[in-house]
Amino acid sequence: MQITITGLYDDKPEVKEIFSQAIEYYGSLLMSKALCRNIEIDIVGRGVDEMGSKEGSCIWEDDYIRPRCFTIEVLDTMDDEDIFETVAHEMVHVKQMAKGELKERFTPVHKQTWNNKIVDTNKLSYWDLPWEIEAHGRQRGLFVRFVEAKQKQEMFGYD
Numbered sequence: 001m002q003i004t005i006t007g008l009y010d011d012k013p014e015v016k017e018i019f020s021q022a023i024e025y026y027g028s029l030l031m032s033k034a035l036c037r038n039i040e041i042d043i044v045g046r047g048v049d050e051m052g053s054k055e056g057s058c059i060w061e062d063d064y065i066r067p068r069c070f071t072i073e074v075l076d077t078m079d080d081e082d083i084f085e086t087v088a089h090e091m092v093h094v095k096q097m098a099k100g101e102l103k104e105r106f107t108p109v110h111k112q113t114w115n116n117k118i119v120d121t122n123k124l125s126y127w128d129l130p131w132e133i134e135a136h137g138r139q140r141g142l143f144v145r146f147v148e149a150k151q152k153q154e155m156f157g158y159d
């Protein structure tokens with residue numbers, strides 16, 4: 001994975017390094033090695049004035065069929081744990097789009113599909129969207145497993 005981080009942990013290079021390791025780790029739990037190699041992610045910290053009520057967002061930059069380049073925006077006023085967990089959530093969306101589980105179509109009308117079935121986003125609550133159920137269901141576990149792997153690595157020299 002190619003990861004760039006802007007506007008987060010700029011004054012804390014050691015945390016920025018761990019943050020980058022976390023993103024790699026999330027990717028390794030969510031996608032095959034071959035797919036990970038082709039993924040490019042820009043992580044950008046943004047203030048509340050730009051994020052509004054959102055804590056994070058993930059958009060594809062290259063192609064909406066099977067995208068490989070993504071921008072993840074993260075609310076920069078959250079504490080570290082929430083930032084790490086929010087990025088885990090957005091990485092689930094990266095996986096969904098990269099694998100073609102979640103697709104966006106623009107013609108003839110804008111629609112989103114989940115495993116090739118159209119999802120009427122006007123009729124469903126955010127919390128019932130299948131891609132959000134998966135992302136919310138996995139974000140905590142991804143973060144916890146990273147912390148555990150990191151602790152093991154520090155204690156025993158392996159993960």
Ligand SMILES: [Zn+2]
Pocket residue numbers: 089093131132135
């Ligand atoms: Zn989400």
